[in-house]
Amino acid sequence: MDAVTTRKYQPYSRVNLPDRTWPDQTIETAPVWCSVDLRDGNQALVQPMNLEEKLEMFELLTAIGFKEIEVGFPAASQVEFDFMRLLIDGQRIPPGVVIQALTQSRAALIRKTFASFVGAEEAIVHLYNSTSTLQRDVVFRKGRREIIELGMAGARLIREQARDSDVRIRYEYSPESFTGTELEFALEICEAIMEVWEPTPENPVILNLPATVEMSTPNIYADQIEWFCRNLSSRECALISIHGHNDRGTAVAATELALMAGADRVEGTLFGNGERTGNVDLVSLALNMFTQGVNPNLDLSNINKVINVYERCTKMNVPPRHPYAGELVYTAFSGSHQDAINKGMDALLAHPESLWEVPYLPIDPQDVGRTYESIIRINSQSGKGGVAYVMDKEFGFKLPKEMHPGFGRVIQEVADASGDELSPEVIFHTFEKEYLLNANGFVLKAFNVIKRHLDDDEEQSTAEVEAMLEVHGQETWVEAVGNGPLDAFCEGLRNSLGMGFTLHSYHEHALTRGSSSKAVSYIEIIDQDQEGWWGAGVDTDIIISSIKALLSALNRSDAKNNQ
Known part of the structure; x- marks a missing residue:
């Protein structure tokens, strides 16, 4: 990168909103969630899902708790249409779940979308047309009025189709590339669509304001959403929906700030699968809320199952460092x-x-x-x-x-x-x-406590022990008396073998439970060079485990001295 190439770009325009209020808000309740895994997510796959995979994904989404699911673009392909029919004819839509279908503002596509809905109880028809300055100038070569008329024509046909349908139809409109559209024009076309659909507070329209391309820092997107909410006529008749993409890598942050700015609804995908760098990740969003004490109203208590179904159906992988879900996110190496x-x-x-x-x-x-x-x-x-x-x-x-x-x-x-x-x-x-298993120098062959004398004064208690050891390949008997079996064994090693060491630390605990439970002992000795060595021993007899721990420490010290 250099000054020459940098001049190809310019800062994104800020919103004139000096009295913005969203920075003082917090997210206290979950939004309305809408999964677009079967549409946005599916169209972004190298190998799109077949009917069986789409059905498995749909069932996962409903199990998680999504109540609104965009199941496809039924007018775009036969597979998309057939999947809609599979859900409806097979009665696979759970109570309370509403299916959603996307359509452009073209008469043939709208009519086929309604044909796909036949037999459903309720559905959302999602109308969109691009409104961005760049696409108006470069792609469509149309002025503002023509773009508004295109959207309104689609809205009128949708209303006519809805009147003739037995399905309860809800309306959604997206000014595609909202973040590349002048705010005043985005507001103008949305209000024009609302005039056609005549929403009420009881039956609001969904106005979806997509960051089709993420073009600015998250705070500017929040400013755009707050400005739009403030200036929209009949705000009570609209649910403001947001649909983030991750081109700048900040879709989750932008969505969170947009919710603080007044948005009611979020469209996105599991793990952020979507075109280019992906859609906003609904798993991260939901669990971010969860960590703040907010119930996300989505069940992600079995994240491994979610990952397995997602990866099987999409042929995509969840990265090992993906928030909350990655293989390594609950792992520390440091x-x-x-x-x-x-x-x-x-x-x-x-x-x-x-x-x-x-x-x-x-x-x-x-x-x-x-x-x-x-x-x-x-x-x-x-x-x-x-x-x-x-x-x-x-x-x-x-x-x-x-x-x-x-x-x-x-x-x-x-x-x-x-x-x-x-x-x-x-x-x-x-x-x-x-x-x-360290047996470099000392191996215990047999150990017996011959007799013990217990006294109320522990210092007067005694134990007489005998042990058979293999010391560097030679069998040796050790006999001694001490104030306990371990002390006696230490005395025997000193007296019989001339070993110079002192016991420095001793710990023990039960390793298992039950009648055949095992105990583990840990012993530290200080050798003749004043160096400390730890050993460990396991046995069903706590005395034997301590003897083994002592020999373990001696073997480790002996190995050093014989290097």
């Missing part, structure tokens, strides 16, 4: 993020009635059918807190905090060597190899 999420989850468990407040997660993944297990995933960028979280949530090992750095370094080496994400299974197998 160590600091993982640690913060882990702590946030723990705090929430301690206060389950509190508001959802977890760092880096604006929504509870369970509210959209996701699980906590996928929140933290491990690669070379991950930290010790994330590794500990996976061990806890996936496998039940609650590693002592002091143990996190050491195991984190072990996993870091594996991740660096792999260059890829590590699955929970790889993390556990690494833990198992490093701590539970």
Whole structure:
């Protein structure tokens, strides 16, 4: 980009609205939603949906809770017409759901649209014609009056057809490319259409103001919507609908601001599928509202099902970073993020009635059918807190905090060597190899507590133990007395093998429940070089698990000394 090419463009015109009020508004209720997945979304596909796929998509949309669905352009192709007939003749339209069909302002197309409606209880006929300055000049070569007459002619024919129809017809009009149309002219043609249709507050017309091409920042679109709402005659007789596209990548923001500016209704698609960069994404819009405590009146509690049907029917993919729905949006690789999420989850468990407040997660993944297990995933960028979280949530090992750095370094080496994400299974197998199955120097063959003497004064309690060990391939018996089985075993190692170490930390917890439950012990020793080493052991006997943990720590220390 340089100064020469930049001169090809100019800033979009601002709206003279110094007393705009929308910045002070908030979205407190959901709009009327209208899905255009079967029309806008379908026409944007490399391979448009067949009848079976369109039916599956329609059933998904009704299950989610859409009450208005634009099912196609029945006058444009036989497939579109046949799908309308499939819905009506097959009685597949649920109570309360209204089908919508698009048509240009051409007599043959309007008549075929009404033919497709026969037998329906209610339908919305959606009339449009392009009003933008550019298309008037370049495409149609018509003046304002001719464009208005074209729209009004279509509106008159639609009204005539509606009078003769047994279907309850609702009217919708779109000045296509509203964002490229002078505001005064958009208002003029919409009011001309309203004069033909004669709406009332009880039976309002839908005036759809599409950002057919997103041409400005979202605040300017909001200004246009507020200006239009202020200046429209008989505002109470119209539902102001918005239909955003995503050419600038800000369709969701523009739609939210337009709702604050007075819009009543939103047309869009699941995950933003549509021409060029797509339509506004209704999933993001609805869940944005949800995170602000507003009921969106759409059921997205099983987001995986929505994704599966969408991808199967459209042959499109939901990107891994797509808001709320992507595979990775509830995942943290960064160590600091993982640690913060882990702590946030723990705090929430301690206060389950509190508001959802977890760092880096604006929504509870369970509210959209996701699980906590996928929140933290491990690669070379991950930290010790994330590794500990996976061990806890996936496998039940609650590693002592002091143990996190050491195991984190072990996993870091594996991740660096792999260059890829590590699955929970790889993390556990690494833990198992490093701590539970480490038999480099010391292997426990047998262990017995010969006798114990318990005293009210714990310091006076004693235990006599014997153990068979394999030490660097040689079997060795160890016998000793201490103030408990673990202490006695340590004394035996010092006395029989001349080992110099001290116990520094000890933790234990139940790993499983039931009559054959297992316990896990974690032990840190300080070796002769004053270096700390952690070990872990698992057994149905808590004493044996502690002995195994001690030997695990000794094996790790021994491996270092024998490198």
